[in-house]
Amino acid sequence: MLKISQVTKxxxxxxxxxxxxxxxxxxxxxxxxxxxxxxxxTLLKCIMGLLRYSGEIEINxxxxxxxxxxxxxxxxxxxxxxxxxxTIDEHxxxxxxxxxxxxxxxxxxxxxLKRFELDDKRNKLGGTLSKGMQxxxxxxxxxxxxxNFILFDEPLIGLDPYAIKQLKNIxxxxxxxxxxxxxxxxxxxxxxxxxxxxxxxxxxxVVANGKKTELDRLGKTLEDFFFDVTDNSLTDVKPNxxxxxxxxxxxxTDVDIVSEQD
Amino acid sequence: MQAFIYLKVRTIINWFKQLKEKxxxxxxxxxxxxVLSVVFFIPKDNDVDAESEFLQSDLSIYVISAxxxxxxxxxxxxxxxxxxxxxxxxxxxxDTQFLFTAPFRPASILLYxxxxxxxxxxxxxxxxxxxxxNLSELSLSNIQIATIFAVWIMTIFSNHIISAFIYAISxxxxxxxxxxxxxxxxxxxxxxxxxxxxxxxxxxxxxxxxQFIQSKILYLVPGAGWAKGIADLALxxxxxxxxxxxxxxxxxxxxxxxxxxxxxxxxxEDAMSMVQATxxxxxxxxxxxxxxxxxxxxxxxxxxxxNKGFGENAIFYKQLCEYRRTRPRIVxxxxxxxxxxxxxxxxxxxxxxxxxxxxxWGISVIILFFSAFNSTTIRAFAxxxxxxxxxxxxxxxxxxxxLGIILAMFDLIPAYLFVIIYSGFNLILxxxxxxxxxxxxxxxxSAQILTYRIFGEVKSTFSLMVLFTFSLAFCLPGVGMILAxxxxxxxxxAYWGYLLxxxxxxANCLLGLIGIFTGKKYLEEGPTR
Numbered sequence: 001m002l003k004i005s006q007v008t009k010x011x012x013x014x015x016x017x018x019x020x021x022x023x024x025x026x027x028x029x030x031x032x033x034x035x036x037x038x039x040x041x042t043l044l045k046c047i048m049g050l051l052r053y054s055g056e057i058e059i060n061x062x063x064x065x066x067x068x069x070x071x072x073x074x075x076x077x078x079x080x081x082x083x084x085x086x087t088i089d090e091h092x093x094x095x096x097x098x099x100x101x102x103x104x105x106x107x108x109x110x111x112x113l114k115r116f117e118l119d120d121k122r123n124k125l126g127g128t129l130s131k132g133m134q135x136x137x138x139x140x141x142x143x144x145x146x147x148n149f150i151l152f153d154e155p156l157i158g159l160d161p162y163a164i165k166q167l168k169n170i171x172x173x174x175x176x177x178x179x180x181x182x183x184x185x186x187x188x189x190x191x192x193x194x195x196x197x198x199x200x201x202x203x204x205x206v207v208a209n210g211k212k213t214e215l216d217r218l219g220k221t222l223e224d225f226f227f228d229v230t231d232n233s234l235t236d237v238k239p240n241x242x243x244x245x246x247x248x249x250x251x252x253t254d255v256d257i258v259s260e261q262d
Numbered sequence: 263m264q265a266f267i268y269l270k271v272r273t274i275i276n277w278f279k280q281l282k283e284k285x286x287x288x289x290x291x292x293x294x295x296x297v298l299s300v301v302f303f304i305p306k307d308n309d310v311d312a313e314s315e316f317l318q319s320d321l322s323i324y325v326i327s328a329x330x331x332x333x334x335x336x337x338x339x340x341x342x343x344x345x346x347x348x349x350x351x352x353x354x355x356x357d358t359q360f361l362f363t364a365p366f367r368p369a370s371i372l373l374y375x376x377x378x379x380x381x382x383x384x385x386x387x388x389x390x391x392x393x394x395x396n397l398s399e400l401s402l403s404n405i406q407i408a409t410i411f412a413v414w415i416m417t418i419f420s421n422h423i424i425s426a427f428i429y430a431i432s433x434x435x436x437x438x439x440x441x442x443x444x445x446x447x448x449x450x451x452x453x454x455x456x457x458x459x460x461x462x463x464x465x466x467x468x469x470x471x472x473q474f475i476q477s478k479i480l481y482l483v484p485g486a487g488w489a490k491g492i493a494d495l496a497l498x499x500x501x502x503x504x505x506x507x508x509x510x511x512x513x514x515x516x517x518x519x520x521x522x523x524x525x526x527x528x529x530x531e532d533a534m535s536m537v538q539a540t541x542x543x544x545x546x547x548x549x550x551x552x553x554x555x556x557x558x559x560x561x562x563x564x565x566x567x568x569n570k571g572f573g574e575n576a577i578f579y580k581q582l583c584e585y586r587r588t589r590p591r592i593v594x595x596x597x598x599x600x601x602x603x604x605x606x607x608x609x610x611x612x613x614x615x616x617x618x619x620x621x622x623w624g625i626s627v628i629i630l631f632f633s634a635f636n637s638t639t640i641r642a643f644a645x646x647x648x649x650x651x652x653x654x655x656x657x658x659x660x661x662x663x664x665l666g667i668i669l670a671m672f673d674l675i676p677a678y679l680f681v682i683i684y685s686g687f688n689l690i691l692x693x694x695x696x697x698x699x700x701x702x703x704x705x706x707x708s709a710q711i712l713t714y715r716i717f718g719e720v721k722s723t724f725s726l727m728v729l730f731t732f733s734l735a736f737c738l739p740g741v742g743m744i745l746a747x748x749x750x751x752x753x754x755x756a757y758w759g760y761l762l763x764x765x766x767x768x769a770n771c772l773l774g775l776i777g778i779f780t781g782k783k784y785l786e787e788g789p790t791r
Contacts, residue, residue, distance in 0.1 A: 048363055051531045065528070070365040081355035083269070085276040091360075094272075097265035098364040125276060126356070138359070 001025050002149060002180065007055035009042055016042040017053065018204040024182060029175045029194050032184040033226055034201035040184040041078055044151045048075045059149055071099065074147035078154045080138035084127025088118055088137055091126060092144055099145040112140040115166050131158045139167065150174065152183045188223050198222060200229045266374045286716045290728045297731050298388060321472065322400055323497045328475035330410065330493055334417055334486035335450050342446045345425030346432050346439045352379055353533045368527045373519065376426040382723045383418040390414065409496035413489050420515040427518040430527050453483060481507050574657035581638050581665045596633045600626055600677035608681045620748025622681050623695050627702055627741055630670055631733065638666040639707055643714050649785060659781040667703045671696045698744055701770035702737060708777025709733040715784045740770035
């Protein structure tokens with residue numbers, strides 16, 4: 001389980017993340033959606049331990065910055081950065097060595113390279129890869145150690161249609177095999193029907209969250225939900241959404257307005 | 263550790279493999295090695311005169327040891343000081359994705375990053391091998407010379423570990439940084455005071471200095487003193503203090519490495535902000551814009567003249583606008599340095615034989631040579647817009663280089679004016695000196711364009727070293743001819759000295775043109791990055 005408690009990340013006066021509280025259970029797919037500049041990437045970086053912040057983040061009871069937590073986490077950044085003088089194969093081998101993987105990594109590596117059509121480019125240097133190929137390699141590298149919890153930051157950007165299809169299949173397989181995913185995106189059909197939980201961020205806050213089962217029950221799409229929250233002011237959307245305890249609409253002061261039933 | 267070694271080894275192997283595919287890089291590497299090898303073919307001077315007899319005396323060994331100590335004292339202070347800030351600037355973008363997210367201890371990554379900088383330090387100190395003939399002339403054996411070089415390399419190695427330690431203990435607060443800075447600079451200052459103490463106490467200043475450089479107290483100085491102790495083992499023979507210095511010198515980095523490894527250091531955010539030159543998220547853009555607003559708010563800039571630009575010369579006006587927004591003051595570091603150095607030399611050498619205009623010009627060229635690497639041309643080449651802008655390629659290159667050359671010549675004016683007036687030289691030397699200096703900049707510009715053409719960047723250690731070598735090699739013919747011409751004119755009034763100066767100027771212009779045409783071809787082919 002990923003548990004984020006009261007996480008605040010400030011840059012001077014700017015609060016990129018403001019008192020974030022999120023819990024994502026095991027074996028679930030969570031979406032982190034929001035407009036540009038909402039603080040999604042910052043939150044993922046905080047989870048990966050790349051930034052300093054106030055608050056607590058734990059993964060399966062482990063502090064997120066510990067070596068043990070890193071071993072069970074995977075991260076696909078928004079913009080991939082490859083070593084210019086390592087080949088595709090060598091990036092994967094380096095990852096295998098860094099995570100101390102057993103000998104089966106080669107087989108997994110082959111499968112990943114084939115799925116993302118990188119197998120015939122395995123000897124190309126990182127510095128010569130196109131942005132799309134770097135993104136594919138970045139995904140392969142994150143998946144190779146088979147982490148329990150994988151964070152994807154805008155994973156579809158730069159991918160060709162075939163790779164998008166493959167990645168969506170991978171999301172499905174990972175979800176079915178019991179991995180937990182947190183996918184930050186502003187492309188709302190990223191995971192189609194795969195997601196279990198959604199968190200909508202705006203101006204550094206989680207302004208709403210909900211479960212797919214309830215959204216389905218209401219006959220609303222993720223897109224409807226997103227625009228209801230982000231297009232209108234909080235008071236405007238409250239009557240539309242606050243009808244069930246599974247939908248939380250957070251106010252400026254981060255007090256859950258939640259539902260009429262509450 | 264295994265993963266770090268793999269990363270380093272594969273990077274090095276692939277770098278060499280790349281040379282096969284890029285002949286221009288291979289040629290530049292061979293050229294670089296060739297320049298370095300020249301030192302081994304310099305004939306040894308066997309003439310024994312009074313000066314060399316002195317240098318072969320016992321005192322000369324102490325002088326070598328003292329010079330070695332002084333250089334290390336300064337080097338250590340700067341390297342350790344850089345540890346307070348640079349601890350986080352040693353990583354590249356791929357490191358932030360691959361190392362920071364992997365199950366490594368932050369301390370291990372920091373140590374890896376610091377040790378990775380060894381390459382930079384060693385490459386930048388490779389020019390030390392030019393000292394081999396000088397050391398040989400001082401009757402040092404090969405083992406003694408090798409020991410000096412070994413101690414130098416060991417010092418660089420341990421300095422990186424000490425820098426990592428300094429970062430680890432100081433990064434959390436500015437107060438810690440201040441304390442560490444005071445401690446670092448206290449070491450050379452105390453050494454200087456100790457030297458003064460010896461001079462005051464002795465019967466005459468020279469014997470005071472000799473006593474000081476022979477003093478065993480210097481072995482107590484952290485870093486430089488221990489290195490001196492080891493060097494003295496080779497230079498003066500075995501002694502217990504030297505052996506103790508060797509032990510301390512080896513033990514301190516090992517102990518510090520162990521301490522660093524046990525520390526919980528959280529520097530990833532600083533490292534990421536240092537490597538992300540281009541903010542790529544909305545938050546980072548906001549932060550960067552805020553920082554820029556604060557920086558620009560300091561300066562009140564009126565019309566920058568950008569509206570005068572039209573066609574290719576818009577590049578020049580854009581650069582001028584950027585320059586005025588970031589550095590609105592005319593007086594800068596280079597101008598002050600030139601004024602202080604040349605002015606100081608003019609005062610010292612007044613009425614002496616060395617008070618020769620060409621001597622001052624030569625000194626100014628050395629200073630300008632090192633200040634020329636922050637070039638407007640290289641910045642223009644790094645901008646993709648430079649390639650896509652419509653216009654004549656030659657004009658684009660000329661306009662992109664112009665501001666750098668004008669500013670450099672501007673820096674010279676106060677220093678040259680002071681020297682001319684104070685030393686009573688002819689005022690006509692002012693435009694001539696500036697014109698000759700400008701021609702040097704054309705040559706350096708050529709070296710920069712050529713290096714950029716080969717590497718597609720001038721950031722990596724090796725490309726910088728090649729740039730340095732090219733600049734030096736390109737400058738030599740023109741500067742040599744001008745210096746020789748000036749020497750002959752001012753010492754014997756030989757008319758052909760003027761021909762040499764004109765020849766040097768033309769050689770510089772010719773090399774400058776080669777650079778412009780190399781750049782033209784590069785612009786038309788498109789960026790290699």
